[in-house]
Amino acid sequence: MSARRHRARRSVQILVLLLGTLVPWLGVFRLDMPGARVVYLGRSYPLEWPYVLGMIIPFLVVVWVLALLSYLKGRVFCGWACPYGSLVEFFEGIRTAAGWGSNRLVAAWMRRSPLHRLGLRAGAVVTLVAAPLLLGASLAAYLYPPARILRELSAPLDLGNRGQVVLWAWMALVLASSWLAGFLVRFHFCRMVCIYGMGQAMAASAADPAKVLRPRFRPGDLGACGSCQACLKACFVEVDPRAKDLHLGFSAGCFNCGDCVDVCETVQGHKGRPSLLTFERPEAPRKPARREDPGESW
Ligand code: SF4
Numbered sequence: 001m002s003a004r005r006h007r008a009r010r011s012v013q014i015l016v017l018l019l020g021t022l023v024p025w026l027g028v029f030r031l032d033m034p035g036a037r038v039v040y041l042g043r044s045y046p047l048e049w050p051y052v053l054g055m056i057i058p059f060l061v062v063v064w065v066l067a068l069l070s071y072l073k074g075r076v077f078c079g080w081a082c083p084y085g086s087l088v089e090f091f092e093g094i095r096t097a098a099g100w101g102s103n104r105l106v107a108a109w110m111r112r113s114p115l116h117r118l119g120l121r122a123g124a125v126v127t128l129v130a131a132p133l134l135l136g137a138s139l140a141a142y143l144y145p146p147a148r149i150l151r152e153l154s155a156p157l158d159l160g161n162r163g164q165v166v167l168w169a170w171m172a173l174v175l176a177s178s179w180l181a182g183f184l185v186r187f188h189f190c191r192m193v194c195i196y197g198m199g200q201a202m203a204a205s206a207a208d209p210a211k212v213l214r215p216r217f218r219p220g221d222l223g224a225c226g227s228c229q230a231c232l233k234a235c236f237v238e239v240d241p242r243a244k245d246l247h248l249g250f251s252a253g254c255f256n257c258g259d260c261v262d263v264c265e266t267v268q269g270h271k272g273r274p275s276l277l278t279f280e281r282p283e284a285p286r287k288p289a290r291r292e293d294p295g296e297s298w
């Protein structure tokens with residue numbers, strides 16, 4: 001089965017999630033709000049000029065790099081690296097273990113045996129609680145010293161300790177929001193609310209439609225697919241990758257994840273044919289060759 005884009009995408013998603021989680025714990029970057037300080041690479045500085053430049057400059061660089069990426073590659077950040085999108089896809093695996101999601105890998109494991117099903121469901125229940133709590137603690141570690149977070153979370157709950165109560169309230173909020181996002185809101189947030197998704201869609205819409213990266217359906221009509229709908233089922237944002245006017249926009253946009261192209265390569269590969277879906281750009285029509293003026297030649 002062709003899954004090279006899918007595997008590469010999962011690697012990028014895991015890497016981004018790992019980095020986002022580890023950065024504050026390793027002291028690469030975090031704020032220390034109670035102490036009004038900022039930490040860069042393990043060293044602490046006052047949260048004032050010029051030390052704040054260490055936050056402002058990387059932020060501006062990231063904004064410009066992502067704007068350029070969206071202009072050239074559409075909403076590729078959403079499909080490949082956005083932590084929110086990755087977590088929603090991660091929850092899709094849990095939904096599949098519960099019996100109503102569409103993650104192909106988890107579904108294949110669920111079909112193996114009752115023991116596999118039981119193991120996956122037990123793992124899903126543990127993950128459902130552990131992953132949001134880890135996320136909550138990591139987000140808190142961007143604002144509070146990690147040692148303090150560990151101390152407060154491991155101590156018995158003391159309602160007189162305001163810091164500990166706030167921290168546990170935050171963890172409960174992240175837990176509830178994660179479940180809400182993973183089970184209910186899902187990609188509707190990316191389509192309707194996310195400001196960065198809107199910015200990416202605007203940058204992509206300014207690009208030349210013939211050049212911007214997006215899946216393209218080679219044949220002229222859908223009859224070439226027969227009864228196959230594999231790419232539609234593979235699309236986690238539920239768009240039809242074969243549509244001629246496939247959006248890269250805000251409300252119903254493609255995220256350029258590449259899963260549909262992978263799937264079609266597999267389907268057509270079984271028949272010994274090339275994929276009907278591709279990321280290749282159509283060839284630009286050739287300009288007619290200029291006829292040489294005989295007077296110009298020697
Ligand atoms: S249309 Fe294809 S590339 Fe776009 S989001 Fe859906 S599966 Fe991914």
Ligand code: SF4
Binds near residue numbers: 225
């Ligand atoms: S996977 Fe390929 S063959 Fe199947 S419906 Fe999509 S484009 Fe057509």
